[in-house]
Amino acid sequence: MSWQGKILRVNLTSGEITPEPLNMEWASDYIGERGLGTKYLWENMDPKADSMGPDNVLIFATGPLTGTSASTSGRYAVITKGPLTGAIACSNSGGKFGAELKYAGFDLLLVEGRSEKPVYLLIEGDEISLASADKIWGKTVWETDEWIKKQHHNPMLKIATIGIAGERGVRYAAVVNDLHRAAGRSGVGTVMGAKNLKAIAVRGTGGVRVKDPQRFMQVTDEMKNLLAKETGGLTKYGTNAMMDTMQEFGGLPTNNFQEVQFEGYDKIDAKAMLKTDDTGHTNLLTNKACFGCTIACGRIAHIRKDHFTIQNRKEYWHASGGLEYETAFAFGPVVGVDDIDACTFAGYLMNEHGMDPISFGVTLAAAMELYEMGVITTEDTDGVELKFGNAEALTVMAEKTGKQEGFGEILGMGSKLMCEKYGHPELSMTVKGQEFAGYDSRALQGMGLGYATGNRGACHLKHDTFEVDMDDQTGEGKAEPCKTSQDWTAAVDSSGLCMFTMGAWGAPEFAAQLDAGCEGDWTAERLMESGERIWNLERMFNLAAGLTRADDTLPERLLKDPAPSGTAKGRVNELDRMLPEYYDLRGWNEAGEPTEDTLGRLGLS
Amino acid sequence: MQIKVRVTGHLIDLCSVDEVELPEGASVSDAVVALGIPLEQIGLVSVDGQAVSKARRDSTSLTDGNEMVVMAPLTGG
Numbered sequence: 001m002s003w004q005g006k007i008l009r010v011n012l013t014s015g016e017i018t019p020e021p022l023n024m025e026w027a028s029d030y031i032g033e034r035g036l037g038t039k040y041l042w043e044n045m046d047p048k049a050d051s052m053g054p055d056n057v058l059i060f061a062t063g064p065l066t067g068t069s070a071s072t073s074g075r076y077a078v079i080t081k082g083p084l085t086g087a088i089a090c091s092n093s094g095g096k097f098g099a100e101l102k103y104a105g106f107d108l109l110l111v112e113g114r115s116e117k118p119v120y121l122l123i124e125g126d127e128i129s130l131a132s133a134d135k136i137w138g139k140t141v142w143e144t145d146e147w148i149k150k151q152h153h154n155p156m157l158k159i160a161t162i163g164i165a166g167e168r169g170v171r172y173a174a175v176v177n178d179l180h181r182a183a184g185r186s187g188v189g190t191v192m193g194a195k196n197l198k199a200i201a202v203r204g205t206g207g208v209r210v211k212d213p214q215r216f217m218q219v220t221d222e223m224k225n226l227l228a229k230e231t232g233g234l235t236k237y238g239t240n241a242m243m244d245t246m247q248e249f250g251g252l253p254t255n256n257f258q259e260v261q262f263e264g265y266d267k268i269d270a271k272a273m274l275k276t277d278d279t280g281h282t283n284l285l286t287n288k289a290c291f292g293c294t295i296a297c298g299r300i301a302h303i304r305k306d307h308f309t310i311q312n313r314k315e316y317w318h319a320s321g322g323l324e325y326e327t328a329f330a331f332g333p334v335v336g337v338d339d340i341d342a343c344t345f346a347g348y349l350m351n352e353h354g355m356d357p358i359s360f361g362v363t364l365a366a367a368m369e370l371y372e373m374g375v376i377t378t379e380d381t382d383g384v385e386l387k388f389g390n391a392e393a394l395t396v397m398a399e400k401t402g403k404q405e406g407f408g409e410i411l412g413m414g415s416k417l418m419c420e421k422y423g424h425p426e427l428s429m430t431v432k433g434q435e436f437a438g439y440d441s442r443a444l445q446g447m448g449l450g451y452a453t454g455n456r457g458a459c460h461l462k463h464d465t466f467e468v469d470m471d472d473q474t475g476e477g478k479a480e481p482c483k484t485s486q487d488w489t490a491a492v493d494s495s496g497l498c499m500f501t502m503g504a505w506g507a508p509e510f511a512a513q514l515d516a517g518c519e520g521d522w523t524a525e526r527l528m529e530s531g532e533r534i535w536n537l538e539r540m541f542n543l544a545a546g547l548t549r550a551d552d553t554l555p556e557r558l559l560k561d562p563a564p565s566g567t568a569k570g571r572v573n574e575l576d577r578m579l580p581e582y583y584d585l586r587g588w589n590e591a592g593e594p595t596e597d598t599l600g601r602l603g604l605s
Numbered sequence: 606m607q608i609k610v611r612v613t614g615h616l617i618d619l620c621s622v623d624e625v626e627l628p629e630g631a632s633v634s635d636a637v638v639a640l641g642i643p644l645e646q647i648g649l650v651s652v653d654g655q656a657v658s659k660a661r662r663d664s665t666s667l668t669d670g671n672e673m674v675v676m677a678p679l680t681g682g
Binding site for chain 1: 613648649654658678
């Protein structure tokens with residue numbers, strides 16, 4: 001129970017669509033969503049396969065608690081081999097699509113092969129088919145969502161789709177569901193595009209059965225009350241409430257990580273979003289919740305109609321997804337822009353064309369540094385002055401990249417390949433080819449270790465060392481919380497619930513909900529062990545794909561150039577100190593490979 | 606003595622003052638108590654741009670005119 005007990009295998013090469021029973025032994029060991037998807041990926045493909053080829057596998061996985069009455073139960077994850085990194089890619093999303101997939105009766109979709117022509121997958125109850133996407137290939141996320149609903153006369157369909165960026169090979173293309181929620185990172189949309197799969201449209205009318213309905217209701221109600229006490233700040237301000245903290249702390253990456261504080265931060269932070277200007281315009285309209293969520297951290301915003309980005313484009317005179325911390329960072333400090341409307345518009349474009357805002361912003365930041373160094377000129381950039389702080393350059397390049405026009409084709413390569421192309425790989429702020437999020441690891445040491453060891457490349461969401469990083473700005477004692485939180489986050493990401501609950505719920509709270517809802521006995525200890533198993537299986541995938549210890553590193557800028565200001569002024573990241581301790585705690589050898597003892601203990605031999 | 610105060614993130618809802626009056630020799634912990642911000646809601650305190658860890662709040666004395674920033678915890682996102 002809580003699992004539906006069924007997956008759907010879709011072979012795009014042959015067109016075969018086959019329901020299969022869920023492997024309950026794997027569900028028991030890997031929970032669901034990220035963990036279960038990783039296990040299915042491991043068992044169904046060669047990690048050395050070309051990420052853009054037909055032998056890559058693309059998995060959409062729900063968790064056992066997805067679609068239940070637990071708070072934040074709208075999560076699903078997309079798992080594949082990533083085109084940015086050549087490593088495992090796992091990107092999760094909220095909205096309503098995940099719950100709908102569960103209601104259609106499936107725990108997981110496994111997509112293999114490559115369609116000869118563009119198609120979309122339609123699941124309407126028991127009617128499942130691959131349909132021609134000829135009429136929506138070349139359309140945006142928003143146009144595709146509207147077209148499919150009209151085509152099938154069904155506004156209740158929940159749609160996960162790629163935009164033009166995914167079709168045309170932008171290496172950080174996203175899968176966007178419900179118009180503006182996204183499995184945004186690691187190029188999972190790029191893989192979908194390479195398979196000629198435009199969209200997945202689902203309508204499910206079934207339910208989800210839980211093990212002990214009365215206890216489940218009681219426990220999840222208690223957990224909602226706990227969330228209400230602890231997450232009010234997220235509800236009111238969203239994640240962008242962190243902007244001024246990062247500024248004061250001195251960990252706000254600015255101008256491609258050359259600086260760690262940004263003068264214009266207060267023009268784009270959460271308070272700026274709430275401020276009414278002299279024309280009566282307020283950026284933030286309201287907040288929004290994903291399926292079943294009682295936090296509602298999502299932002300709905302609008303842009304001043306007289307702003308240069310939309311003054312002659314009425315199609316954008318509407319409310320849409322607003323700035324969150326990572327988008328504010330990626331369109332703000334890292335490219336030196338403090339124009340809230342330009343940043344908001346860039347966010348619209350990411351959703352409309354289906355791109356990861358973090359990777360786009362950090363890639364643009366590297367291009368701006370190349371431009372200011374004179375390595376590239378306006379002859380390369382379609383006449384656009386790619387200077388830090390140029391808001392017009394931000395929005396013009398966001399659109400060019402989304403549509404793969406002009407210099408946007410270069411930006412679509414991602415920071416690593418672009419910087420290598422121009423002979424300056426040191427300017428790429430990436431790990432394993434994936435761009436950093438909005439935290440400078442000279443100020444946040446454990447974050448640096450988490451970035452360096454991240455299985456999908458640089459990522460701020462697969463570990464949680466914020467508390468220890470704020471309290472102590474050295475590398476001492478960071479390996480253990482990094483390792484433990486990586487394992488814990490892997491379990492949370494596999495449950496079907498959102499990690500934004502982690503400020504209120506620890507392992508006992510998650511275990512209580514799983515135990516009331518799911519088959520088997522679930523304890524905090526079992527969840528932690530499952531998380532460690534998942535982390536190690538992801539590592540095994542990467543090692544089999546050809547990654548090595550040498551990939552667990554940071555750019556020289558963070559290891560050698562001291563933070564120029566802030567509370568960590570003068571510090572560099574102490575990765576050399578932290579990494580051996582981390583490997584030791586993990587039970588890995590000096591090459592970063594799990595030992596036989598470790599694999600045996602976790603059932604991975 | 607007068608200590609200038611700034612808060613970040615959602616702490617703006619818990620502390621609306623921009624200055625606090627404290628006796629000579631008061632510590633960072635004394636200032637935090639005077640501001641009435643629950644300790645679990647604090648990520649870090651800095652004084653004149655220098656981080657003051659939890660363990661050093663009691664032993665770090667303030668002087669007149671210091672600028673203290675009380676930062677909300679970071680949570681990712």
